[in-house]
Amino acid sequence: MKFSENWLRHHVPTTATRDELAATLTAIGLEVEDVTPLGESLDGVVVAQIVSAEKHPEADRLQVCQVDTGNGTVQIVCGAPNARAGLRAPLAQVGAVLPGGINIKAAKLRGVESAGMLCSAKELGIDADASGLLELPADAPVGTPLADYLGLPDASIEIKLTPNRADCFGVRGIAYDVAAACGGEVAHFDATPMPALNNEALAIELNAGADAPRYLGRVIEGVNAAASTPVWMAERLRRSGIRPVSFLVDVTQYVMIELGQPMHAFDRDLLQGPVGVRRSRAGEALKLLDGRDVTLDDQFVVITDADRAVALAGVMGGFDTRVTDTTKDVFLESAHFAPAAIIGRGRKLGLHTDAGHRFERGVDPELPRIAMEYATRLIVEVAGGAPGPVVEATLSEHLPQPQPIALRRARLARVLGLKVADAEVERILRALGLAVEPLAAAEGWRVTAPTRRFDIAIEEDLIEEIARIHGYDRIPTTLPAGAARLVAPTETRVDEPTVRRQVAAREYLEAINYAFVDEALLTRWGLAEGVVPLANPLSAELGVMRPSLLPGLVAALGRNVARQQGRVRLFELGNVFTADGATPWVGGPTAHGHSAGEGAPLHTQRVAAVACGAAGTEQWAAKAQPVGFHDVKGDLESLAAVAGARLEYRASRPGWAHPGRSADVFRVGDDGAASKLGWIGQLHPRLQRALDLDVDVVAFELDLEPLLDRALPRAGGQSRFPSVRRDLAFVVPEAVEWGAIAATVKAAAGPSLRDLVLFDRYQGKGVETGFKSLAMGLILQEESRTLTDQDVDAVVSSVTQAIDAAHGARIRG
Structure with a gap:
């Protein structure tokens, strides 16, 4: 928010110096970012008029001007391109010292005497414009000190506002804080209603519900739209960072800066009526004031004329109904729009307007009437005209009501x-x-x-x-008292720092990504269904909440690979988000997620890791091998071991995964029940190409909550009876997975089975096409006795029959 110091002092008289005022604003939370002094040294600079301008006899770009100072005529040699007879401009007389230490002396330029200098705004230190002389209004009184005429010296103050202080987007709102801090009072503001001088009015219809609960309109007939903006208004706008355009536009900007209420002026003759406010329709077209044609969706609010969209509510007016210098009758708008209806709408179209900035943060719903009366009075005083009655439409049930x-x-x-x-x-x-x-x-x-x-x-x-x-600074600093209660950490749960240390010990680096992602990226992954959109995204590329950690991690991996990092290993702990009622992609229906309430997004904490490049660091004693499924599976097993978790893997084929190199991960409980935790595998080559990755990527992602549970360790003795190992080799169809065979073996072997080891997989000579040979070792042992040959043979027979019946396997000869 940028404003004029003198303008603020007009609303709240105070004896504080400029430095004290700036320090006070910062101290009360309105941080001053910049103070630009204006017109600090203008003694000897007066309003002057060029009587004549003749070409310099010795220089093409110079003119010899006769200038009326109000106290006689002097000769000035000037090189400004806009110097011309009749122009009123600032004149620095001989003896003046301009900002920057420029001393004005009588001089001879190319043989012609010059007694002073006609000045640009930049030379006077009041603006950055150095393109020509500062042109003053034709009624500027010649001979008047320029500082008196322009209300100088002054300063342009810029403050940084926090989002909760929307009331300070107007000079008068800031004045209340200054009055409280400096012990003053805010000056009375005249908002006396302007009487209606005719019955001209347009009906107003509100059809946007809570999005637009208040709308006021007023017709002013016979306005001189070509009237010049008063110099006091133009200067206050200029010092607030707004360049004057035309009076009817400037007056709405002026009211917005002073009160904080955005307004808009329509050309009445270009409206049919009634004027309405409604939600936009998908595909509806509108040409904005800046000349751009935009296509809207159903998330915008528009101002309509006989149901034709003519302005984007709270953001920008329309081109077709704009006021021009030929406008005779004006329809003035002042409205209240709910912040939720405006937030992010301008950003969708690549717009950032002062009006949208204010409405997004909240504008006083009682301001529209005050602003309407104030703007009407300014227009009538400067440009004439006859105002009609104020027409107001209000949905009081949707307006906020202050509560004690x-x-x-x-x-x-x-x-x-x-x-x-x-x-x-x-x-x-x-x-x-x-x-x-x-x-x-x-x-x-x-x-x-x-x-x-x-x-x-x-x-x-x-x-x-x-x-x-x-x-x-007047609040005492007091250290907290009391004893802290020490609580021993539970042994039944693994804490997050331990998870981080364990994964980092496997040579993974922790990454922290935004919780917002590009929906187009999720579409490439096939994860765009059920995402949670943001109402006010930071950018179009960060428009939805992430439903998975992997897209962000893989994108980070890709950036590292693009910077010549051949071996990349990254992991992340973070929340993922799905719409209430949607199915999380990893775990299916799960109780691991948490919601802030009914209808709120479901968030689930997960751990994920990605790896590419060599399985191990480069060394002389072994050849480099690319990282594969089983390397990352080993990293995952080491993480599970911290919690004493026994994992089980079942083949799966999600769209982003490589066929045959992908598995769902389950945690097996003591009772044998398995609950799904997540996924592990290699990314599909098609996805890797879409992501511009020329390396194979192996990854996993798990719900973290069920992985952290840890059973209390219990000591147990070793059986004093010997174990027996029997090795078996089966020929099974190629499509049969080892996980399915292992489950069959464990069920058939019974309690005597201590361990099951797959030690060979073979395809080739002696094994027919479409089949594979799997060799496994059964380790059998009892706690209370030594197993006999008959016991072992019975187990082997049971296992052989079960595998044959379930998977069509046969003992390999």
Whole structure:
């Protein structure tokens, strides 16, 4: 927010110096980012008029001007391209010292005497424009000191506002804070209603519900649209960072900067009526004031004329109904739009406007009437015209209603750590424009915030107001007292730092990615269904919440590979988000996610890792091998071992995964029940090409919560009876997975089976095409006795029959 220092002092008279004012603004939370002094040294600079301008006899680019100073005529040699007879411009007389230390002396330029200098705005230190002389209005009084005429010296102050202080997007809103901090009072503001001089009006229809609960319109007939913007208005706008355009446009900008209420002026003759407010329709076209043609979806709010969209509500007006110098009748708009209806709409179209910036953060719903009367008076005073009646449409049920808040004296003292005098509390609150009523029994006060203060809703908000105005530097520093209760960490759960250390010990580097991703990226992964869109994204490329950690991790891996990193290993712990009721992609229906409430997105904490390049670091004793499924599986097993988890893998083929190199990961409980945790595997070559990756990527992603549970370790003895190993080789169809065979073996072998080892897989001579040979070792042992040959043979027979029946396998000869 940028504004003129003199403009602020007009609303809140104060004896504070400029430096003190800037320091006070920063101290109360309105951080001053820049103060630009304007017109600090203009003694000897007056308003002058060029009487004649003749070509210099010795220089093509110079002119010899006779200039009326109001106290006689002097000769000036000038090289400005816009110097011409009749122009009124600033003249620095002999003896003046301009900003930057320029001393004005009588001189002879190419043989011609010159007694002073006609100046540009940049030479005077009041603007950056150095393209020519500063052109003053034709009615500027010749001979008047320029500083008096332009209201100088002044300063342009720019403050950085936090999103909750939308009330300070107007000079008058800032004035309340200054009044409270400096012990002053905000000057009276004249918003006397302008009487209607005719019956000309346009009907207004509200069809956007809570998005647009208030809309005011007024017709002003017979306006001189070509009237010049008054110099005081133009200068205040210029010092607020807005370049004057034309009076009817400038007046709406002026009211917005002063009060914080955006407005818009339509050419009445280009409207049929009625004027309406509704949601846009998908595919609806609109030409904006900047000349761009945009196509809307159904998420915008538009202003309509006989149902034809003529403006983008709260963002920008339309080109077809704009005011020009030929406009005679004006339709003036002043409205209240809900922040939720405006947030992000301009950004969708690549727009950032002052109006949208204010409506996104919240504008006082009571301001439209005040702004309408004020703008009407300014227009009539400068450009003439006859105003009609103000037509107002309101949906009162959708307008915020201030509620009284109890501020307890004891609570205030406890939170701040000091006692603030009652009189000071009441002075601060009233200076800020709050209604204060003492409560009975000396408990405190009942405070009602004005409608412009959206940020004041609870008692702590009032305490914050007292603290920042009373002065944070006056609050004592007190160390907390009391003993901290030490709690021993539980052994039944693995903490997150341990997970991070374990994965990092496997040579993975931790990555931190945005929780927002590009929906186009998720579409390439096949993960775009059920995503949670953002109402106000940082950019179009960060428009939805991530449903998986892998797209962001793989993108980070790709950036590293593109920078000549051949061996990349990254991991991340973070939340993923799905719409309420949607199915999480990894775990299917799960109880691992958490929601903030009904209808809120479901968020689940996960751990994911990606790897590419060599399996191990380069060395002389062994050839480099590319990282594969089993390398990453080993890393995952080491992580599971920290929690004592037994994992099981079942082949799966999600769209992003390589066929035959992908598996769902399950955790097997002590009772044999398996719950799905996530996925492990290699990315599909088609996806890798779409992501511009020329390396194979192996990854896993698991729900973290069920992986962290750890059973208490219990000591157990080893059986004192010997174990027996029997090796078996089966020929099975190629399509049969080892996981399925292992499950069959474990079920058939019974409690005597201590371990099952796959030690060979063979295809080739002796094994027919379409089949494979799997050799496994069964390790059998009992706790109470030595196994006999008959016991072992019975187990082997049971296993052989079960594999034959379930998988069509036969013993390899």
